[in-house]
Amino acid sequence: MKVGIIGLPNVGKSSLFNFLTRGQVQVAKFPFTTIDRNVGMVTISDKRLEQIAEITQASKVRFACIEYVDIAGLIKGASQGDGLGNKFLAHIRDVDLMIHVLRCFADPDIPHIDSQILPQRDYEIVRAELYLSDLGVVERRIDKIKKKAECREELKNLLMIKDALSKGQVPETTVRDLPLLSTKQELIVLNLDEDGRFEADIKGFDIYRLSVKLEEDISDFTEEEKQTLRKDAGLNPTGFAGLMRLCMEKLSIIIFYTIKGCETRAWPIKKGTRVLNAAGKIHSDMKEGFIKAEVLEGKDFIACGGFSPAQQAGLTKIEGKEYIVKDGDIILIKFRK
Numbered sequence: 001m002k003v004g005i006i007g008l009p010n011v012g013k014s015s016l017f018n019f020l021t022r023g024q025v026q027v028a029k030f031p032f033t034t035i036d037r038n039v040g041m042v043t044i045s046d047k048r049l050e051q052i053a054e055i056t057q058a059s060k061v062r063f064a065c066i067e068y069v070d071i072a073g074l075i076k077g078a079s080q081g082d083g084l085g086n087k088f089l090a091h092i093r094d095v096d097l098m099i100h101v102l103r104c105f106a107d108p109d110i111p112h113i114d115s116q117i118l119p120q121r122d123y124e125i126v127r128a129e130l131y132l133s134d135l136g137v138v139e140r141r142i143d144k145i146k147k148k149a150e151c152r153e154e155l156k157n158l159l160m161i162k163d164a165l166s167k168g169q170v171p172e173t174t175v176r177d178l179p180l181l182s183t184k185q186e187l188i189v190l191n192l193d194e195d196g197r198f199e200a201d202i203k204g205f206d207i208y209r210l211s212v213k214l215e216e217d218i219s220d221f222t223e224e225e226k227q228t229l230r231k232d233a234g235l236n237p238t239g240f241a242g243l244m245r246l247c248m249e250k251l252s253i254i255i256f257y258t259i260k261g262c263e264t265r266a267w268p269i270k271k272g273t274r275v276l277n278a279a280g281k282i283h284s285d286m287k288e289g290f291i292k293a294e295v296l297e298g299k300d301f302i303a304c305g306g307f308s309p310a311q312q313a314g315l316t317k318i319e320g321k322e323y324i325v326k327d328g329d330i331i332l333i334k335f336r337k
């Protein structure tokens with residue numbers, strides 16, 4: 001699953017990405033430093049996995065990851081090819097969730113589209129590019145199908161979508177295989193000054209208040225001190241960790257576990273996934289040859305001190321391919337090779 005970080009230049013996208021991935025992405029004050037996208041895998045911290053791995057004495061412990069992509073080049077006119085133009089739009093196309101970073105810090109040394117800090121305006125500039133890009137997609141589809149009698153229903157929906165987009169609204173209808181950007185889930189991050197006091201004129205969204213600058217300044221502090229400082233500054237108290245949790249919630253991600261030989265591993269999947277498809281994530285052979293799954297709740301594994309004792313206590317269950325995986329399940333797939 002992929003999360004894309006978007007926003008105007010110099011709002012703190014790469015700084016945020018660096019913190020999340022602790023990678024070495026170039027951060028600088030010129031627009032388009034990030035020529036292409038930066039991609040980083042971020043591990044999901046997981047106490048339960050640590051406890052399970054302690055019992056299995058795994059020599060290889062693999063945490064679940066979410067991919068974060070730092071997408072640069074979004075400026076006014078991008079949908080018409082300005083800046084990095086359609087390239088960045090293509091990058092947004094394959095993310096499952098957008099983090100839209102809005103600049104709320106005033107620093108005169110860091111250029112901005114103008115001297116005023118107006119997050120709502122910035123938000124709308126970026127959204128407008130998404131709508132315009134989507135309009136292009138919809139219009140091309142309309143041109144392609146408008147003469148086909150069998151596509152009348154689709155055409156009706158496309159016209160409704162077009163109407164919404166041209167008013168700058170998220171369309172309520174969908175059409176199969178239409179790759180729209182504006183309908184993607186979005187989470188707004190306000191990148192605030194260290195004192196966090198700026199009152200953004202943004203309302204009615206999932207908003208996360210963060211100060212990348214403050215995080216840089218306090219990175220050596222204890223977690224407790226960090227939380228106090230963030231709270232005092234009117235920011236979300238849990239910083240980047242809280243943001244990552246929110247991303248997981250928005251993506252409806254749950255975690256299941258596998259134990260095989262020396263490896264204990266956590267796997268991220270969407271809530272509501274059948275065990276057959278979860279097996280397919282591990283290996284396509286497991287899906288194709290699926291026979292059954294033996295399932296144990298992680299907390300029972302931990303309480304009993306392992307799979308066999310839990311089995312003996314009658315806590316494991318045999319499930320068929322329709323079983324819906326639950327967060328924390330430890331799963332053993334039986335399959336035909």
Ligand SMILES: Nc1nc2c(ncn2[C@@H]2O[C@H](COP(=O)(O)OP(=O)(O)O)[C@@H](O)[C@H]2O)c(=O)[nH]1
Binds near residue numbers: 013031
């Ligand atoms: N004062 C201040 N500067 C910041 C903050 N976040 C990022 N910057 C600086 O703004 C500049 C642009 O940041 P960058 O992350 O490259 O922005 P991007 O273009 O959105 O990727 C860098 O010099 C950062 O150090 C912040 O919260 N406060």
Ligand SMILES: [Mg+2]
Binds near residue numbers: 013014015033
């Ligand atoms: Mg950047």
